[in-house]
Amino acid sequence: MKITTLFASATLALSLALGGAAAAEGGHNRVTLEQWGAHNGVGLSQNGSRNRLSVTQDGWRNSTIVTQDGRRNQTVVGQTGYGNGVVASQGGRCNILGVAQFGSGNSADVGQSGGCNATAVIQTGRSGQVTTRQAGHGNVAVIIQD
Amino acid sequence: MNTNRSPFVLGLAALALTTLGMAMGSIPGAATPQAGTPQAGTPDRTAREPFACAFTAREAGGGVSIEARLDAREAIAGSYALRIRASGGGTAIDQSGDFSAGPGESLVLGEATLSGRAADLDATLTLTTGGRTVACPLETI
Numbered sequence: 001m002k003i004t005t006l007f008a009s010a011t012l013a014l015s016l017a018l019g020g021a022a023a024a025e026g027g028h029n030r031v032t033l034e035q036w037g038a039h040n041g042v043g044l045s046q047n048g049s050r051n052r053l054s055v056t057q058d059g060w061r062n063s064t065i066v067t068q069d070g071r072r073n074q075t076v077v078g079q080t081g082y083g084n085g086v087v088a089s090q091g092g093r094c095n096i097l098g099v100a101q102f103g104s105g106n107s108a109d110v111g112q113s114g115g116c117n118a119t120a121v122i123q124t125g126r127s128g129q130v131t132t133r134q135a136g137h138g139n140v141a142v143i144i145q146d
Numbered sequence: 147m148n149t150n151r152s153p154f155v156l157g158l159a160a161l162a163l164t165t166l167g168m169a170m171g172s173i174p175g176a177a178t179p180q181a182g183t184p185q186a187g188t189p190d191r192t193a194r195e196p197f198a199c200a201f202t203a204r205e206a207g208g209g210v211s212i213e214a215r216l217d218a219r220e221a222i223a224g225s226y227a228l229r230i231r232a233s234g235g236g237t238a239i240d241q242s243g244d245f246s247a248g249p250g251e252s253l254v255l256g257e258a259t260l261s262g263r264a265a266d267l268d269a270t271l272t273l274t275t276g277g278r279t280v281a282c283p284l285e286t287i
Contacts, residue, residue: 128237129235129237130236131237140258141241141257142260
């Protein structure tokens with residue numbers, strides 16, 4: 001848990017540097033964030049269970065860092081345009097993460113632990129790359145690259 | 147390249163796809179775990195084990211779905227490691243963790259679907275139980 005906390009702190013610090021940050025605790029939180037144009041950024045951290053997060057980044061350098069703690073959280077990230085990015089990490093069981101990246105840098109480095117988790121990543125255009133690490137059993141990973 | 151598609155909508159599509167996969171529980175038509183059916187010429191390393199593993203790759207629709215299953219002959223507990231790498235680098239999937247199963251119980255240890263062909267993937271599944279590690283052969287369907 002220490003590592004998770006450190007990671008959350010680091011992501012928030014990084015997000016502040018990038019521009020944009022959000023933190024929500026207690027569970028059942030819903031955050032929707034849209035960024036259009038220019039440098040983008042974002043870094044989020046949700047604590048508790050059954051949180052929902054959606055991030056849309058359209059245009060230029062993109063990036064997104066997500067950390068969710070607890071179980072049954074859901075995250076959707078959509079990115080178009082240049083740098084792309086996304087690093088995510090979900091803790092606990094039965095979390096769901098969907099990432100769609102279109103155009104240029106791409107990448108995505110997911111996480112998830114505890115089992116019963118699901119990850120889907122769709123990437124088109126340019127550099128691609130995906131890394132997922134899922135712990136526990138009964139996890140599902142779907143990677144579509146074009 | 148067409149970037150007019152809404153990334154959020156497609157992200158939702160990815161989410162729906164994953165949720166559907168989870169709801170389905172397993173890949174339709176996937177092979178039943180069998181103790182003695184590794185690839186031709188490959189010795190069955192689980193025939194004497196308290197379990198059988200079914201490690202299958204099924205090609206469909208321009209992609210390949212990999213499923214790692216365990217069929218326990220008797221009560222066992224251990225850990226597994228599923229490692230998938232796409233040729234050319236980039237895509238990497240690692241799934242691992244502990245499991246326990248009762249006699250006759252089947253477990254889906256992990257599932258993954260990727261673009262491309264089975265031949266372009268390097269996939270390994272190892273099970274560790276009772277201090278021993280067994281590699282399960284991948285069967286392409």
